[in-house]
Amino acid sequence: MKKRILTGDRPTGQLHLGHYVGSLKNRIEMQHSHEQFVMIADAQALTDNYDHPEKIRSNIFEVMLDYLAVGIDPSKSTIFIQSQIPQLFELTFYFLNMVTYNRLKHNPTVKMEMQQKGMEETVTAGFMIYPVSQAADIALFGGEVIPVGADQMPIIEQTNEIVRRFNSVYHTDVLKEAQPLLSLCPRLPGADGKAKMSKSLGNALTLSASFKEIEEVVKKMYTDPAHLRVEDPGRVEGNVVFTYLDAFDPDLNRVKELKDHYQRGGLGDMTLKRHLMQVLENCVAPFRENRERLKQNPQMVLDLLQEGTSRAKKEGQRKLEEIKDAMRINYRLDHFSTMR
Numbered sequence: 001m002k003k004r005i006l007t008g009d010r011p012t013g014q015l016h017l018g019h020y021v022g023s024l025k026n027r028i029e030m031q032h033s034h035e036q037f038v039m040i041a042d043a044q045a046l047t048d049n050y051d052h053p054e055k056i057r058s059n060i061f062e063v064m065l066d067y068l069a070v071g072i073d074p075s076k077s078t079i080f081i082q083s084q085i086p087q088l089f090e091l092t093f094y095f096l097n098m099v100t101y102n103r104l105k106h107n108p109t110v111k112m113e114m115q116q117k118g119m120e121e122t123v124t125a126g127f128m129i130y131p132v133s134q135a136a137d138i139a140l141f142g143g144e145v146i147p148v149g150a151d152q153m154p155i156i157e158q159t160n161e162i163v164r165r166f167n168s169v170y171h172t173d174v175l176k177e178a179q180p181l182l183s184l185c186p187r188l189p190g191a192d193g194k195a196k197m198s199k200s201l202g203n204a205l206t207l208s209a210s211f212k213e214i215e216e217v218v219k220k221m222y223t224d225p226a227h228l229r230v231e232d233p234g235r236v237e238g239n240v241v242f243t244y245l246d247a248f249d250p251d252l253n254r255v256k257e258l259k260d261h262y263q264r265g266g267l268g269d270m271t272l273k274r275h276l277m278q279v280l281e282n283c284v285a286p287f288r289e290n291r292e293r294l295k296q297n298p299q300m301v302l303d304l305l306q307e308g309t310s311r312a313k314k315e316g317q318r319k320l321e322e323i324k325d326a327m328r329i330n331y332r333l334d335h336f337s338t339m340r
């Protein structure tokens, strides 16, 4: 039997190059050998955007366009909208009993995001518990392999703690633990050199960026501040241009030669950056064209989303029944008298 994948993205904006190398590339390859569910996590996105539902609403379509444009194939992968699967929210409620309040407060990903988003004092209960809802996403769809970026590792760990606790409390093996799958570039830095390219940090290059946008971003990229003259030897470590070449240039030998040349001296920053611009353009151009074409037919895109969501709903319903059986709470009111 094919192993299950559950992955997804928050529709807070168009997808970017970090998503591509961190997770999408793996999903595109693995959809042939695995049974893949891809979730547009609109409910999770609301936990820190609840006052802008229109932003999340419109980005559902944008993320769907991105998925199709990069090659997530809806005949191989089930693409669905999280908020349309009520079983996820029921399971989240049961899962909340499987984790202590203290443990949630100390989740490193949540702590870091709270700090980044300046909400240490104002964090809502909804945001604090999003790792529990993510555990429900994974468990309801039986996710065994989770292609994610490095920032998600503590969330998978938290999921597995919940799964183990659940199975032990209810003496069952109905839930499976999940394995994170990191890509070769699990954390693409922002073009500004910041630790992570991210929609909310405003340092992202989208998967439909124009060549002009690519040029502007790469021009400003951080290299080696001590590399002043072309003939000077330069540093490769910590040089964002090389980090991007490692992630995007399919010609590994060429990257090695460029690194050697840069370290020897004689390779100017602008020549190097011109090369990166072309590499990024080669990656993004087909996505940009596919996206334009798909945009001409919005009804087809929405129909595909509708189909995937219906499939996911059936699967969610089936699995929730199984889980409630294991918890022995799958009673029906008309049988209530015989149940006591």
Ligand code: ATP
Residues within 6 Å of the ligand: 008, 009, 010, 011, 012, 018, 019, 021, 022, 023, 147, 148, 149, 150, 151, 152, 185, 186, 187, 188, 189, 196, 197, 198, 199, 200, 201
């Ligand atoms: P937001 O700021 O709204 O949280 P994000 O850019 O962090 O947006 P998510 O939707 O949270 O994106 O992440 C979706 C998936 O993409 C996750 O698996 C995450 O680890 C991965 N990912 C996001 N940014 C990067 C990055 N810069 N490098 C590698 N993987 C990434």
Ligand code: MG
Residues within 6 Å of the ligand: none
């Ligand atoms: Mg994120």
